[in-house]
Structure formats: C-alpha cells, structure tokens
Amino acid sequence: MDRPIAAVVLAGGTGTRLYPATRGDRPKQFLSFGDEQSMLEATVERAGFADRVYVLTRPSFAADVEELVPSATVLTEPAPKDTGPALAYAAHRVREELGPCAMLALPSDHRITGEFEPTARRACRVATDTERLVTIGVEPDRPATGYGYIEPGPDRDEFYEVTSFTEKPDRETAERYRKRGYYWNSGTFAWTPDAFLDAAGDTELEPLVDALDGGDPQRGFEAVPSISVDYAVLESAPNVAVVPAEYGWDDLGSWDALARVLEPDDDGNVTLGESLTLDASNNVIATDGHVSAVGVEDLVIASFDDRTLVVDKDDAQRVREVVDQLRTDGTF
C-alpha cells in the first residue's frame, strides 16, 4: 500500500531544562547548540522526504516558525496540552487535507545523526501495512532513568510487537531493561490518522476526538487534560509496534546531555561558546558570552543573555524546578 507521507513536526514546547538558553519566548527548537541550523530547521530538512511537512506549534511561536522553515505548513494548536491532544488534532487536520496517508510525528528538538529516512520510511510502511501505532525505538547506550522503555515482543521482521511500556525506571531497573534488549521510546511515531484517532477515541482523549469530528477543536481541547501521547494512547493501545532506529539519537533534554554530544577537553570540560578554565574539570559550560571557571568540577554553568545558571551536574534535571519558580514569579 503506497500512501503519501505527512510529516508532523511537534514544535510547541519550550525545553525548560535548557534554561537559560531557553526562555519563555525562545524555545529549544529555535536554538542551534553549536550546529549551523536551529534544531527545528534540521528536523524539517530531515523530514524533507515526506510528501508534505507540517509544523504544529503554539500561536505565539507561529511567526518565528514560518520565518525559520518557510517550506513547511504551519498548524497552530488551540491550547498547549502536551503531545496527546496535539497529535489527535494534527491527525485530524492531516486527514482532512490529505485523506488516507501515513502520518510521521517527530519532535523538533532532538539531535539525530546518520540516516533518518530509511527508519522513518519503514515505520510509515509498517503503519500503513498493519494499521498499527508505530513508535521508533532507540537502543539504550546507558541506564538512563529519564526515558520511557519499550519491552519488545514477537519479531515481525519489519518491526517488533510491543509487550509493554515503562516510564522512568530507577537506575537498577534501567540497567536490567538495557540488558534485556528494551528500547527507549524516542517520541517519534508513525500511524495512519484513522488508526490513531480510533485508538484515541477509546481513551481520555475521546471528548477531543468527538469535538474534532464535530468541527469544534477549541471546545475539544478544553474538555481534555494535558497528557502525553504515551500515557494517553500508546500505553493502553493493543496494536503498538516498535521499529528500531538505525540512526544516532539524543534528545538533548538537559544540560548534562551536552557532555554526550560535544568533545571534551583534556580536563573533561565540555564547552559550547567561549570559556576559560583553570584547574576546573568535568564541567559542562554553555554560553552566548564568556564563562570563566576556576577550581570547580562536575558543574553545569550556563549563561545566556542576562541569565546564569549554576547547577551540580547530577541535579541537571532540577532546572525544571528553577523554571517553575521563575514562571510563578512571571520572569521566565
């Protein structure tokens, strides 16, 4: 079955754990992190093999998105309610415009190395051939505790059936999963709009799916909670498949991730931007200005515009708490 492919790039989030590079009006996908292109541009380019590329974003980012990626069609979501509602909305819009198709959903703020297209095409093929919901799985290279894990079931040649999902395990469990051949749930999906909306109709997203059919997306968004597509749909759906990624992947989710994607100096310091270090080791430094570090180790030092963050590398996830507080104060 050879249906058109609609790539839907999700660009409505902010990537708060990369504060202060990210700010309320400057989300992660607009940043480049050492590359020539912004992550959004790279994502749209990577999806260029699709028959049509959509970017789904929030209204306040739409103008910037149009400027950055003029080749893409911009969709704006009625409200920011995480990936569950967003993808139901996108599926409905895409089906309206293209009819039967494969919808490839991909985050706009992940770093991919190697060839994305072969894996993505295979995921779309599985989605259209089997009407399954397909997630692209990444082989873990460490016992990360911040990701969702996929337990693969029977091998169906082009894919594995999915036996179960587990969110954010502890380190020991993550290590066991890795040894058993589990995959990370990378947030890149393929399905037909029909299959996805059918599955979503049996979940908390039902009021939204009904409202979309009734032509009132705004009311639909008001009727559902903020919820990820994993929690809302994939973890409960019976017909989920995983296609292993044949490319390199990093979500660059928090500052400590820079240590994975950049080359360290002789003291183990990783730097994005300009820095000077004296007897400082194993730090992650990122700045659009200039950072000096003396006699310190295992820190993240991030300084952008007039904002600076210093956090122990082990606490990199806690940047979220900083942003929560700044949001409360109205200064994010």
Place this chain on the structure above:
Amino acid sequence: MDRPIAAVVLAGGTGTRLYPATRGDRPKQFLSFGDEQSMLEATVERAGFADRVYVLTRPSFAADVEELVPSATVLTEPAPKDTGPALAYAAHRVREELGPCAMLALPSDHRITGEFEPTARRACRVATDTERLVTIGVEPDRPATGYGYIEPGPDRDEFYEVTSFTEKPDRETAERYRKRGYYWNSGTFAWTPDAFLDAAGDTELEPLVDALDGGDPQRGFEAVPSISVDYAVLESAPNVAVVPAEYGWDDLGSWDALARVLEPDDDGNVTLGESLTLDASNNVIATDGHVSAVGVEDLVIASFDDRTLVVDKDDAQRVREVVDQLRTDGTF
C-alpha cells in the same frame, strides 16, 4: 601647626579580582556594590572635610571621574606604575599648588563604615607635627593572609612608632600577629609632601623625584619601576608612624569579601542582585542580571554583562589569573 589638608584619592587601578563586575574600562571604584553611590563618590564625599580633594587617575578614566565627582580636582598620572610613583607625583603636584600642607592619600575602592574624619585628621596632625610618614592601621578581625601587617612600636599617645612591616604572611603567622596587636596596613596615609619626597629620594624612586624637580614627570615615570609605596618607601623609611583606625574598613578586594559586608540568607548565601537558590549554601552571588544556583556550595558566582565567573570561594584570589589570561587575549 595648622596646615591645609590636601586629600589625594587614588583612582587609577581596576580591581581585577572583582572581574567580571570590573572590566578594563569599568574599574572597581566606579561600581557601587549595593550602595547608592559608587565607591569613588563615597570616598570623595568622605574626604570632603579636606581643604582640597584631588583624584589621581589614568587618562582613560579622567572623563568618567570628572563626571562622577565634579567637586574634585582631577590629576592624571603619566603612566600606571602602582602607588609608589603615583604618590610621589601627587606629592609634587600638591606641593606646587598648595605649598606646605598635610597630604592625605586614600584608596578610592575601599568600604568604610563609621566616622572617617577623626582618624584622618589625627593622622594629618601627626604628619605635620612630627614630619613622619603616617599610615592608618586597621585592627585585624581575622588572620587574613592577603594584607601587609604593621608591628607597632612605642606608644606616642597620638600614634605608635612603626617597628616593622610584613607583607602577606602565612595563616599561622597572621594569627600570631593578630594576637600580638599588629595592624593591617590599610593603604591610607598622611604625610607632608616634603617629608614624603625626602624619603622617596633615598629609594628606587629617586630618578622620579629628581625628574619631578626638573619639570619632566614623563621621563621620571619612564625611569622607575612599577612599585607599591609600601615596598618603595614605607618599609625602608626610618620615621613611620601608625595611627589606628577608629572606623570600620574592608577593601572588598575579592569576591569572597562580599560575605563580610552583606547579610547572608538562611542557607548562608550572600547575594548582590537577583538570584534564586535551591539546595545551595554558602555561596557568594553577584550579578546585574539573574543567577540561579542549584545544589552547589561554597562558590562565587559572578555574572555581569556577557561575562560569567564561577570559582571556588577558596580560590577567589585566583581571579587575577583569569584576568591576566584575558588581558593576554586582549579581551579584558
């Protein structure tokens, strides 16, 4: 003997250990560090009881000095060569203009609390009455290793004779000095121009003193090394007196000093500017923007303009090395 008092405020330095608040074009004395006035303004105001107030600075700072303290007479030194040559030059200029007088020399970047005038007047009186070189001594409240110590000799009622000077002792020696009643050499002096130039004429500064008499200060500065007045003159002069300070004093010489002059929060963090701390303790934070600190302790985090410095509190003196490197790179 009631001679006029000429206050000479030394404002030619940069205060490099407070980088990045200080920069090549923004020396410490122009900054306020939480007070309403800049340190230079406060110093000139403090010296206001003098019959005339001079500010000695380098040509590149002269316009800013004139703007900040229009009531003072600006002198520009022919070359930046530390306090020895600077004070010889100032003594000569002041004598030319005022004739016999007491010259009160004071740094422009120290923080004084309490009454400065009584001690300063007493120092001037001792200087004119005895023709001694007078230094104002501060009673140590800790075994600081970064200062010069003064061993007081016989008590002459208004002053002590000085038995010896010691520069930058180790901690143990500093502790012993403190117990024995030594004073810190605060860099605030009083003398008559005649007495000072006579004493300087017997030192490495002789070529400068001669050249000043010959009307060629430029050549005089070229003929002498960069040298502090302590090394050049006071430590070898036979007629030095110390007058104990009856005011509070801090040189705010490096970032860790902020912990002495600002009130800490419940976690022992001291902040100048805006900050947010989570499980962070005993840090010194200074910024003209906003700093977030998570899970870190005993750090100095200073962020101004596009520059950020993170240094272990114990290494606060090493900021000098950072600045040396930046100067080499032409980016200070």
